[in-house]
Amino acid sequence: MKRIAVLTSGGDAPGMNAAIRSVVRTGLYHGLEVLGVRHGYQGLMEGDFIPLDSRSVAGVIHRGGTILYTARSERFKTLEGRDAALNQLRSGSVDGLVVIGGDGSYRGALKLAETGFPVVGIPGTIDNDIAGTDETIGYDSALNTALDSIRKLRDTASSHDRLFIVEVMGRESGFLALEVALASGAECVVLPETQFDECMICDQIHRAWDRKKDHFFIILAEGVMGAHELKARLEDTAGYTARFTVLGYLLRGGSPTCYDTNLATRMGSYSVEMLLDGHEGVMIGCVDHNMMINPLALAWEQKKQLNFDLLELMRIMNV
Amino acid sequence: MKRIAVLTSGGDAPGMNAAIRSVVRTGLYHGLEVLGVRHGYQGLMEGDFIPLDSRSVAGVIHRGGTILYTARSERFKTLEGRDAALNQLRSGSVDGLVVIGGDGSYRGALKLAETGFPVVGIPGTIDNDIAGTDETIGYDSALNTALDSIRKLRDTASSHDRLFIVEVMGRESGFLALEVALASGAECVVLPETQFDECMICDQIHRAWDRKKDHFFIILAEGVMGAHELKARLEDTAGYTARFTVLGYLLRGGSPTCYDTNLATRMGSYSVEMLLDGHEGVMIGCVDHNMMINPLALAWEQKKQLNFDLLELMRIMNV
């Protein structure tokens, strides 16, 4: 193996640049040349490659977003698209590829790997919805950004005796919503993993007002419904007036936390070592603090489990 | 004057607690007793008073929101409501009142003052839409919260070559939108004070894409339209796909900046001195760094002017 390439795909996440930097420097350390592929799979098909040396990744460790840009590509889902990508990789003399992204990105990566091309995946998404790793790169940063925002909203909610709905990202899973709900001291969380029960929520609100609480926060995972819809439902069912905020893309930005930065650095470095060790079609994971690999397909074949103990803890904290 | 009261009214703003603390301590310094009125004018009508000593306001200088709570009241707009308030003030032996809030709060304050009751207003709102003062308490904090958020959004927008709309508060005025647009390096700002011109915006976007810019930010003042509406219009007119974020209540929370904290401390202290000097029906302002007073009515009779030089500067910066 003499030359590897790295790309970012899907939604960006804080820490992606730290991962790119680590791939580059570990590659150089092992005597490899490293190319950056810009704009994800789209750039891969178009041969949008740039050489990366140690200086190219100086000063990026703490930056949000991705210096390689990211994109979603329909064409890469087709055989024709993947053939184009393989041609570009071959004509660029690339011997291995590191893909940083979420499970959508892994599906593409696996298709490439199945043709015999060495590909290693690194889990980068704020949603934490990838099995085979305790946390994905960006998750811890997004949690803290969400928490900071909710702490700000608490100031204003408390001053007005308000009912507040905060919608957070997470696609079909509730990792972000649950952890940030517990950490923000929210009164209620609405998750895709549990049955939605409007009456129970209204009942909780009712009891909270009875106990003279000066605010009531509902953290809503986007996978359940939109905040405006939940607001409408609470109004229809029980006449409650709620304010809402959609944190949305805010959660993807900002500098990575210490945890995410080091996770990204460790994963980036490990991915290069796995390529050098001859692994193909695997994704990097961090389980119980240790680096490990799993087949890429694990990312969608196994549903990662929420820690429901946290839900029980929330109930106790709202005693 | 032996006993004064202080209340917060309307939307909360960072720095209100610093202003309350300053009113209390300046009052004590001059040998006055100070009462806090909870829940704004509503609490005033209901006699929801609490005595405030130096310790009651310890540790609140940096807190967002208002420890006295705030509310909006329809009843206080009626003669009956204000009579109820006057009765409560008299039966509580209150000799003067400090009202911290926006221009809506001042209308009520003026009605009270017209009955001969000494009232002084302090401008507290993130919107900065009050004439007679260069800045209102909370404005600088909201600017920085908005700027931090937009800097986060830039990370993700740049990574995706995206068109982004960010809606900020400001009611009928564009102070927040304009200053934060310039400071964030946004490509475009949409203000209530200027003519809305869809085609010009589309034209700007078009030229930016031509120059290979990797993102395009539009800062939208809420007073013009909602972000979803602007998004729809850009799509209809020119087929542009935009993402949007509504910063909303986020901007009201968080610790006040250094500027807001000191502005609040100065205004709070000056308000007590103005009451002691026998002024009635005035609002405190800070003009060219100096404390001054103006009639309360100035807040709505005079429209505060945007600094249009900043708009011209934005144009130059997007050369």
Added chain:
Amino acid sequence: MKRIAVLTSGGDAPGMNAAIRSVVRTGLYHGLEVLGVRHGYQGLMEGDFIPLDSRSVAGVIHRGGTILYTARSERFKTLEGRDAALNQLRSGSVDGLVVIGGDGSYRGALKLAETGFPVVGIPGTIDNDIAGTDETIGYDSALNTALDSIRKLRDTASSHDRLFIVEVMGRESGFLALEVALASGAECVVLPETQFDECMICDQIHRAWDRKKDHFFIILAEGVMGAHELKARLEDTAGYTARFTVLGYLLRGGSPTCYDTNLATRMGSYSVEMLLDGHEGVMIGCVDHNMMINPLALAWEQKKQLNFDLLELMRIMNV
């Protein structure tokens, strides 16, 4: 068990208030009365107890420091002191005690436990130097505060081509120094766990200047020496002029991160359950994401190991 007490001891750490809140609310949930002991062991000996209900811990989850105050006590190290404490606990009808603090606090806790009084320890210290738990409460927050500070220093160091020494807390261990060194992209770290080698550092600096790096950061664990001493040594040995900053107490303040807040909530709740289950003389730990208990003595009998892989990673990143 009908009534329990909780205290904080030793240096404060972000998340202590979240732990207190969790002890209180979990106690109430299980029908217990909960007392707060103020000023650590000193207050314990003096009977400085206050009843804590659910409202007493409202609004404290995100606050730095400890609402119960903390202190160090020489008297409690004596038999007489501990007898005084036991008398206060008995006369206050307290049936169990939760001690939040570091290993110094545990020594006292164990002495109490050895008399038969039920005590459970919760590891709260930014130093992370307690075996039996992957992380202590406050460690993740301190890491992020340190990282934010170093990112700020980087701005100014880069602008001046500067050699910078940053001293961080950690007592006799290098957890904070090592993790933050890796995350900040520092060029060098000086740890108590490794041999100090001045010449090697000078050599690294020399090579960095050769490669035209525009700054060089040394992260120094306080357990090795003071920053001023390292600065003097580098000057004497190789004539290098360094600037230095001592982060010190800054690292103890601020709101806890999401991770620390939830760790504190989990540990606080688990400590009450362990008391109810009849455990005595144990400390709570979080190992591989699971709550567990260990004998208190583990905290000082077993030396917690640094992850030396991170040191190797730093070397690779500085390729």
Added chain:
Amino acid sequence: MKRIAVLTSGGDAPGMNAAIRSVVRTGLYHGLEVLGVRHGYQGLMEGDFIPLDSRSVAGVIHRGGTILYTARSERFKTLEGRDAALNQLRSGSVDGLVVIGGDGSYRGALKLAETGFPVVGIPGTIDNDIAGTDETIGYDSALNTALDSIRKLRDTASSHDRLFIVEVMGRESGFLALEVALASGAECVVLPETQFDECMICDQIHRAWDRKKDHFFIILAEGVMGAHELKARLEDTAGYTARFTVLGYLLRGGSPTCYDTNLATRMGSYSVEMLLDGHEGVMIGCVDHNMMINPLALAWEQKKQLNFDLLELMRIMNV
């Protein structure tokens, strides 16, 4: 005028990059070519020039430090040094120079201007110690960084009933110290502009402990003495044990606040206009929100006055 150059000199300050960006883009807007001079006057003498186009300053508006690097130069204080600089400017066909820095930088700038070369100064320093402008670029950012740090220290100080000394930058003036002391609710401030009185400080501490305050903060301007010295003095005089923190270089880093970013943008743009209008040997100022110019020499000939009202306010707040 066809080509201008811009440099940063002296200590860096948040907002310098925003000023550079504004100089560049305003220059381009008016059809000028713009060169960046690296490493301040040293680079000027060595001809270390780089062409700057609109893209070169993309993405720098929010970054701390200075992309042009800064340095102090003894050689430029000599006639020989300035001749070398003039030769470089002439051989580079540069028709005007913008110098961003503090008063030390202006002395050099004036010497250049006296030879007939058009120079305009922009006040960039966190110390705010330059007459002719209400605020310098970086001052507002440094205030907020200092305030954030002191808020963190308060957490730990309050938890331990502690006496804390915080040393802040400011060279020979107390602007930073005074404003941040008021905003942080500090009990005491020690300024170069007032008589140092140890006994009065001890007396204040004594009275605070009597009133059961749980912490006592002294904000110390570096121009008076070092924090370790003040600590020693309080110990010798009255036996008080104090902790101290030196904020130092931290205050120079971080992203500029909204205020500083816009001040820098306005000043940068105005400096180019002044060059085009034929002004020489002037510095830009912002007085009562308006851009204006003054002779460079004003910076050191006139001593900028502290607002002593704030000192009086501190006394009232500590009632």
